[in-house]
Amino acid sequence: MEERVISQAVISRLPRYFRYLGELKDQGVERISSQDLSKLMKVTASQIRQDFNNFGGFGQQGYGYNVEYLYAEIAKILGLNQSHHLVLIGCGNLGQALVNYLNFERRGFVFCGLFDQNPDLWGMKIRDLEVKPMEQLEEFVRGNNIDIAVLTIPKDSAVKVAEVLVSAGIKAIWNFAHVDLNVPASIPVENVHLTDSVLKLSYKLKSMNDKDA
Amino acid sequence: MEERVISQAVISRLPRYFRYLGELKDQGVERISSQDLSKLMKVTASQIRQDFNNFGGFGQQGYGYNVEYLYAEIAKILGLNQSHHLVLIGCGNLGQALVNYLNFERRGFVFCGLFDQNPDLWGMKIRDLEVKPMEQLEEFVRGNNIDIAVLTIPKDSAVKVAEVLVSAGIKAIWNFAHVDLNVPASIPVENVHLTDSVLKLSYKLKSMNDKDA
DNA sequence: TAGATTGTTAATCGATTAACAATC
DNA sequence: TAGATTGTTAATCGATTAACAATC
Numbered sequence: 001m002e003e004r005v006i007s008q009a010v011i012s013r014l015p016r017y018f019r020y021l022g023e024l025k026d027q028g029v030e031r032i033s034s035q036d037l038s039k040l041m042k043v044t045a046s047q048i049r050q051d052f053n054n055f056g057g058f059g060q061q062g063y064g065y066n067v068e069y070l071y072a073e074i075a076k077i078l079g080l081n082q083s084h085h086l087v088l089i090g091c092g093n094l095g096q097a098l099v100n101y102l103n104f105e106r107r108g109f110v111f112c113g114l115f116d117q118n119p120d121l122w123g124m125k126i127r128d129l130e131v132k133p134m135e136q137l138e139e140f141v142r143g144n145n146i147d148i149a150v151l152t153i154p155k156d157s158a159v160k161v162a163e164v165l166v167s168a169g170i171k172a173i174w175n176f177a178h179v180d181l182n183v184p185a186s187i188p189v190e191n192v193h194l195t196d197s198v199l200k201l202s203y204k205l206k207s208m209n210d211k212d213a
Numbered sequence: 214m215e216e217r218v219i220s221q222a223v224i225s226r227l228p229r230y231f232r233y234l235g236e237l238k239d240q241g242v243e244r245i246s247s248q249d250l251s252k253l254m255k256v257t258a259s260q261i262r263q264d265f266n267n268f269g270g271f272g273q274q275g276y277g278y279n280v281e282y283l284y285a286e287i288a289k290i291l292g293l294n295q296s297h298h299l300v301l302i303g304c305g306n307l308g309q310a311l312v313n314y315l316n317f318e319r320r321g322f323v324f325c326g327l328f329d330q331n332p333d334l335w336g337m338k339i340r341d342l343e344v345k346p347m348e349q350l351e352e353f354v355r356g357n358n359i360d361i362a363v364l365t366i367p368k369d370s371a372v373k374v375a376e377v378l379v380s381a382g383i384k385a386i387w388n389f390a391h392v393d394l395n396v397p398a399s400i401p402v403e404n405v406h407l408t409d410s411v412l413k414l415s416y417k418l419k420s421m422n423d424k425d426a
Numbered sequence: 427t428a429g430a431t432t433g434t435t436a437a438t439c440g441a442t443t444a445a446c447a448a449t450c
Numbered sequence: 451t452a453g454a455t456t457g458t459t460a461a462t463c464g465a466t467t468a469a470c471a472a473t474c
Contacts, residue, residue: 009465011416015409019391033431045431046467053433061432062474078412079419093313097306101407103391109411147418148411172418174411178232178316188417190410194314196228197405198322198361198387199291203224204401205360205385206292222441246455258455259443266457274456275450 010051014078016041017051021071033064083108085146086174089161090153091116091124091131094176098150099126109148113140117157137161141168148172155179223264227291229254230264234284246277296321298359299387302374303366304329304337304344307389311363312339322361326353330370350374354381361385368392 020041024032038045052058052065058073059065075081086104088095091114098104099111114131116122121131132140141149149165151158151173158177165173166183173189175181178196181189233254237245251258265271265278271286272278288294299317301308304327311317312324327344329335334344345353354362362378364371364386371390378386379396386402388394391409394402 006420007465011413014416015406015412018412019409035431044467046469047465049432049434050466057433059432060474061472062430064431077416077419079415080412084415084418093306093310097310098407100306103408104411107408107412109415148414171421172414174414186421188414188421190414190417192405192407192410193228194311194405195316195320196232197403198317199228199231199293199320200224201361201385201387201401201403202292202297202322203227203290204403205297206290207219208384208399208401220441248455257443259445260441262456262458263442270457272456273450274448275454277455 004054006054010054013043013047013051014074017048018071018074018078021067021074024067025071029067031064031066034059036064080107083110084148085144086111086148086150087113087115087137087141087146088150088152089115089134089137089165090151090176091118091121091126092152095150095152096126098152099129111150112144112146113137115140117153134161138164138168141165141170146170148174150174150176151181152176217267219267223267226256226264227287230261231284231287231291234280234287237280238284242280244277244279247272249277293320296323297361298323298325298357299361299363300324300326300328300350300354300359301363301365302328302347302350302378303364303389304331304334304339305365308363308365309339311365312342324363325357325359326350328353330366347374351377351381354378354383359383361387363387363389364394365389 020037034045034048037048049059052070055073055077058070086109088099088111095114099114111127111129114126114129115134115137116131117134119133122133124131140146149170149172151161153161155177158175158179159181162173162175162181162183166187170187172187173181173183174192175189176192176194178193180191183189233250247258247261250261262272265283268286268290271283299322301312301324308327312327324340324342327339327342328347328350329344330347332346335346337344353359362383362385364374366374368390371388371392372394375386375388375394375396379400383400385400386394386396387405388402389405389407391406393404396402
């Protein structure tokens with residue numbers, strides 16, 4: 001309904017709010033003030049209130065926020081009120097790890113098809129799904145209402161595969177390949193660049209050492 | 214030498230610069246201007262020059278930047294001129310994927326010890342390293358000059374294990390557990406929260422659909 | 427009602443972009 | 451030298467924090 005554009009910074013904080021509220025809910029906490037949540041999460045209460053108010057007022061003056069309600073609202077904001085169909089492309093160690101990670105399914109992210117280039121893997125089963133040849137990917141995406149493609153293949157093939165996915169009508173890409181994909185702006189891409197992550201850590205480690213010295 | 218504090222935003226961009234410069238180097242490109250690099254990377258030339266100048270002047274007026282030199286300088290900034298010793302804690306699918314990913318070793322991130330709670334895995338070999346019981350972790354970290362601990366264990370045990378690591382003198386933590394660790398500010402933590410990542414993607418996917426509707 | 431705490435506006439802070447003098 | 455492009459200062463933009471009136 002609202003056409004407001006939410007900043008990237010806010011979006012990045014949503015999953016963390018969601019996680020903390022889920023934990024509070026599991027602990028049976030009924031309500032929480034922005035101030036208490038701010039202590040817990042180590043961010044300012046001001047930021048919390050600003051963030052939530054991007055999506056409308058979820059709180060009540062003098063009371064705070066109802067944990068269960070706020071949790072449910074954030075779930076809706078994140079699109080978790082509907083399930084998503086995924087395909088995995090690249091069934092190596094990392095790909096298998098993702099398929100076997102049950103928490104995704106718990107949130108409604110369901111793997112429907114697994115694909116690999118390597119004939120040795122064809123027919124192999126990961127959690128009841130058979131690995132299929134890459135040649136069948138395009139048709140599968142077209143025919144099975146797939147939302148998200150998970151790219152866990154080497155960078156050399158990733159760009160080409162992404163193009164295939166786009167032409168097959170994929171709606172979003174979760175990219176673990178260490179390369180920037182070139183897809184239309186209407187198709188969101190979320191990158192997980194593990195190498196970048198460890199390099200950042202290396203930088204921080206080094207600058208800590210420099211301080212000490 | 215410089216005591217300047219570099220902003221988080223700049224640090225986050227360094228690995229991406231490093232990746233692009235590496236590719237240019239491999240392609241045999243000798244020099245590049247901030248403008249050409251900006252087109253390639255889809256950021257402003259201004260930002261590129263500002264970013265590099267946080268660390269000193271690497272370019273030359275009228276010429277641009279020497280690719281090989283700049284690449285080497287960024288490697289140094291990232292701390293890649295020295296190798297790092299890692300331990301893996303949690304030898305499930307994801308942990309195995311990381312150990313088997315050869316590019317880390319190529320950059321000097323060397324796994325030296327693998328640990329797991331599960332007795333069934335003890336003695337199992339991943340790339341010539343034997344999985345050891347968790348009980349041996351603390352002593353191993355103390356005795357083997359370990360820099361970075363990689364946490365690929367469920368969130369319930371992660372906080373406690375992190376405390377053990379801290380008392381054993383770990384220098385940095387690469388955390389894949391879906392929980393915020395509580396360690397001293399002097400020990401950098403880099404989080405890879407895959408669930409957060411897929412939720413962000415879900416949000417973007419949803420807001421795309423809203424736009425279309 | 428009085429106290430608490432939100433929603434929201436205003437102030438501050440920081441990051442990005444623009445502009446241009448310095449200089450290769 | 452003239453042209454190109456950096457390094458750096460100034461201007462703009464956006465995000466965070468502070469403050470407080472609204473209100474439960």
